[in-house]
Amino acid sequence: MKKASVTVPASTANLGAGFDCLALALGLRNTVELYETKQGLEIDVEGEGAERVATDTTNLTYRAAQAVFEKTGYRPPGLRLHAVNGIPVGSGLGSSSAAIVGGLAAANALVGGRLSRQELLRLAMEIEGHPDNVAAAIFGGLTLVSASGEELLVKSLPVPPLKVVIALPDLRLSTAQARAALPQHVPLEDAVFNIGHAVFTVQALTAGDFELLRRAMNDRLHQPYRKRLIPGYDAVAAEARKAGAVAVALSGAGPSLVAFAPERHGEIADAMKAAFEAHSLPCRTFILPVDRQGVQVSVVSL
Ligand code: HSE
Numbered sequence: 180m181k182k183a184s185v186t187v188p189a190s191t192a193n194l195g196a197g198f199d200c201l202a203l204a205l206g207l208r209n210t211v212e213l214y215e216t217k218q219g220l221e222i223d224v225e226g227e228g229a230e231r232v233a234t235d236t237t238n239l240t241y242r243a244a245q246a247v248f249e250k251t252g253y254r255p256p257g258l259r260l261h262a263v264n265g266i267p268v269g270s271g272l273g274s275s276s277a278a279i280v281g282g283l284a285a286a287n288a289l290v291g292g293r294l295s296r297q298e299l300l301r302l303a304m305e306i307e308g309h310p311d312n313v314a315a316a317i318f319g320g321l322t323l324v325s326a327s328g329e330e331l332l333v334k335s336l337p338v339p340p341l342k343v344v345i346a347l348p349d350l351r352l353s354t355a356q357a358r359a360a361l362p363q364h365v366p367l368e369d370a371v372f373n374i375g376h377a378v379f380t381v382q383a384l385t386a387g388d389f390e391l392l393r394r395a396m397n398d399r400l401h402q403p404y405r406k407r408l409i410p411g412y413d414a415v416a417a418e419a420r421k422a423g424a425v426a427v428a429l430s431g432a433g434p435s436l437v438a439f440a441p442e443r444h445g446e447i448a449d450a451m452k453a454a455f456e457a458h459s460l461p462c463r464t465f466i467l468p469v470d471r472q473g474v475q476v477s478v479v480s481l
Contacts, residue, residue, distance in 0.1 A: 180214055180215065180216070180480070181214065181215035181255075181289055181480065182212065182213070182214045182215075182478065182479070182480050183212070183213050183284075183285040183286075183288035183289050183476060183478065183479050184210065184211070184212045184213075184285070184476070184477050184478035184479075185210070185211050185281055185284045185285045185288065185474055185475060185476050185477065186208045186209065186210050186211075186281075186474070186475050186477060187208060187209050187210075187211070187277040187278075187280045187281045187284070187316050187473075187474045187475075188204040188205055188206065188207065188208050188273075188277065188315070188316055188319060188470035188472070188473065188474075189204070189205040189206075189207040189208070189209075189265075189266040189272040189273050189274070189277060189316075189467070189470075190202045190203060190204045190205060190272065190273035190276065190277075190311075190312045190315035190316055190322075190431075191203050191205060191271070191272065191273070191343065191345070191428075191430040191431060191437045192271075192273065192309075192311040192312045192315070192430070192431040192432075193311065193398070193401065193428065193429065193430075193431060194377075194380050194384070194396065194428060195376060195377075195380055195395070195396035195397055195398040195402070195426070195428040196372075196373040196374075196375075196376035196377040196380055196395070196396070196397060196398045196399075196400070197311070197323075197373075197377040197380060197381075198373065198398070198400045198401050199309050199310065199311055199324075199326075200311060200323065200324055200325055200377065201311060201321070201322070201323060201324075201377060201380065201381065202273070202311040202312055202314060202315035202321075202322050202324075202431075203315060203320075203321050203322070203338070203343070203384070203469055204315040204316065204318075204319040204320060204322065204469065204470035204471070204472075204473060205272065205343065205345075205467040205468070205469065205470055206467050206468040206469065206470045207265050207266055207272070207465065207467055208265050208266070208277075208470075209226075209262065209263065209264045209265055209266050209274070209277045209278065209281055210262065210263040210265075210281075211240055211260070211261075211262050211278075211281030211282060211284075211285045212260070212261040212262075212285070212478075213244060213258065213259075213260055213282070213285035213286060213288075213289060214258065214259040214260075214261075215255040215256070215257070215258060215289060216255075216256070216257035216258060216259050217256055217257050218256055218257040219257045219258075220236065220241070220257065220258050220259075220260075221258070221259040221260070222234040222235070222238050222240075222241060222259075222260045222261075222262075223260075223261055223262075224238075224261075224262045224263075224264065225262070225263050225264070226262075226263045226264035226265060227264040227265060227266060227267045227268055227274070228264060228267060228268030228269070228274070229264065231268050231269070232262070232264070232268065232278075238260070239275055239278040239279050239282065239306070240260060240262055240278045240279070240281050240282035240285075241258070241260055241282060242279075242282065242306060243278070243279040243280070243281070243282030243283045243286070243302070243303070243306055244258070244260070244282040244283070244285060244286035245286075246282075246283065246286075246302045246305070246306065247282075247283055247286035247287050247290065247294060247299075247302065248286055248290070250294065250298075250302065251290045251293050251294065253289075253290045255289070260282075262278070262281065264278075267347060267463070269351065269352070269353065270347050270430075270434070270435050271347070271429070271430035271431040271432055271433045271434060271435040272345065272347075272430060272431070272435060273312035273313075273315065273316060273431060275307060275312075275354075276303065276307055276312035276313040276315075276316045277312075277316050279303050279306050279307055279313060279316075280299070280303055280313055280316040280317055280474050281474070283299045283302055283303055284299065284317075284474045284476060285476075287299060288476045288479045289479075296317050296318065297331070297333070299317060300313060300314055300317055300324075300331065300333060301331065303316075303317065304326055304331075309354075310324045310326040310331075310333075311324055311431075312431060314333050314335075315335075315473070316473065316474060317473050317474050318333065318335035318473045319335060319470050319471050319472045319473030319474075320335040320336055320337050320338060320469065320470075320471050320473070321335065321336045321337075321338045321381065321384050321385065321469075322334070322335045322336075323335075323336065323381065335473070336381070336384075336385050337385070337471060338384050338385055338387070338469055338471075339385075339386075339387035340468065340469070341384070341387065341439070341468070341469050342440075342444050342466055342467065342468050342469075343437050343438065343439055343466075343467055343469075344419070344424070344437070344438040344440065344444050344447045344448045344451065344464060344465070344466055345430060345435050345436070345437055345438075345464060345465040345466075345467060346415060346419075346435060346436050346438070346448065346451035346452060346455060346462055346463075346464050347434070347435040347462060347463045347464070347465070348409065348410075348411075348434050348435070348455045348460040348461070348462045349460055349461040349462065349463075350409065350410075350434040350460055352408055352409070352432070352433050352434040353432075354431070354432040356408070357405050357408060357432035357433055358432065360404045360405050360407075360408060361400075361401055361404050361405070362404065365399070365400055369399040369400060370400070372397075372399050373398060373399055373400050376395050376396070376397050376398065379391060379394070379395035380392065380395040380396055382395070383395050383396075389425045389439070389440070389441050390425070392425055392426050392439055393425040393426055395426075396426035396427075396428055396439065398428070401429070402428065402429050405429055405432065405433060406429065408433065408434075409429075409433055409434050409436075410458045410459070410460060411454055411455050411457065411458030411460060412429075412436070414454045414457065414458065415427075415436055415451050415454040415455055415458075416436065417454075418450040418451060418453065418454040419436070419438040419447050419450055419451050419454075421450065422443060422446045422447045422449070422450035422451075423440050423442065423443035423446060423447055424438035424439060424440045424447050425439055425440055425441070426438070426439045427439075436451065438451065444466045445466070448464035448465075448466060449464075451464060452464050
C-alpha cells in the first residue's frame with residue numbers, strides 16, 4: 180500500500196510589525212499519514228482539537244491533498260487520512276496552516292515529489308488565504324514572505340537557538356474575525372513605522388540581539404485593532420515584560436500572545452497565565468524552541 184507520513188511545525192506569524200510577511204516556525208508538530216487505498220475515503224483525527232476538526236471532504240488536510248492530486252493529474256482510487264495534532268486548533272499557532280501543509284506534503288510524497296516547495300507554497304496560500312504561517316510551516320526558521328498577485332518572494336533565515344513563551348487563553352477567536360477587525364486603509368506614517376520595525380525585527384532575530392528586539396517588536400497595523408478582542412491583552416503583555424520578556428506580540432491573529440526572552444521562560448509563562456486568569460480566562464502556556472526544518476516527510480512507501 181502506498182503511504183506517506185509527514186510532520187509539520189507550528190508557527191507564530193507577524194512577529195509584531197511583519198503583518199502577513201514574517202513568521203517563525205516552532206517546535207510543536209502535527210503528524211499526517213496518508214494512505215492510498217482501493218476505494219473510498221476514511222479520515223480520522225486525534226490529539227489537539229480533534230472534536231473540532233471535520234472528517235469529511237471539507238477536512239483541510241484532505242482538501243490540500245486533493246489540490247496536489249488535481250495539479251499533478253493523479254487519481255488515487257481511495258484514501259485514508261490519519262492526523263495526530265500536537266498544535267492547538269484556533270490558537271494563533273498556525274494549526275490550519277500545518278493541516279494544509281501536511282496534506283500538501285503527504286500527497287506530494289505519494290506522487291513522487293513532483294511539486295517543488297515553492298509550488299506547494301502557492302497551493303497552500305490559495306487555501307489558507309494568507310502566506311506567512313504556511314511559508315513557515317513549509318520552510319522552517321524565520322520566514323520572510325511577500326505575496327502579491329502572481330509575485331511571490333520567500334526566504335527562510337536561520338536564527339540562533341531561541342525559545343519563546345506562548346500564552347493561549349481559552350477564548351474562541353477566528354482568524355476571519357480578527358481580520359475583520361482591521362481597517363482597509365492605514366495612515367502612511369503607520370505603514371512606514373511598520374516597515375522600519377519589521378526590518379529591525381528580522382535583524383534582531385537573526386543576530387539573537389534581544390536588546391534590539393525590545394525596541395523593534397512593535398506594530399501599528401494590526402495589534403492596536405485586535406487587542407480589544409482579547410480581554411486582558413495589555414495586562415498580560417505588561418506582566419510578561421515585568422517577569423523578564425523583552426518583547427511581546429500577538430501570535431498570528433491570536434488569541435495567543437508570544438513573548439521573547441533570553442531566560443526566565445518559566446516565570447514569564449506563569450506571569451502571563453496569572454494575568455489571563457485575573458481576567459477570567461483560563462490559560463495554557465507553552466515554552467517552545469524555534470523549528471529550523473519545516474515540513475518533514477518521514478516515511479514514504481510506494
Ligand atoms: N498574518 C495572519 C493574520 C496570520 O495576522 O491574520 C494568521 O495566523
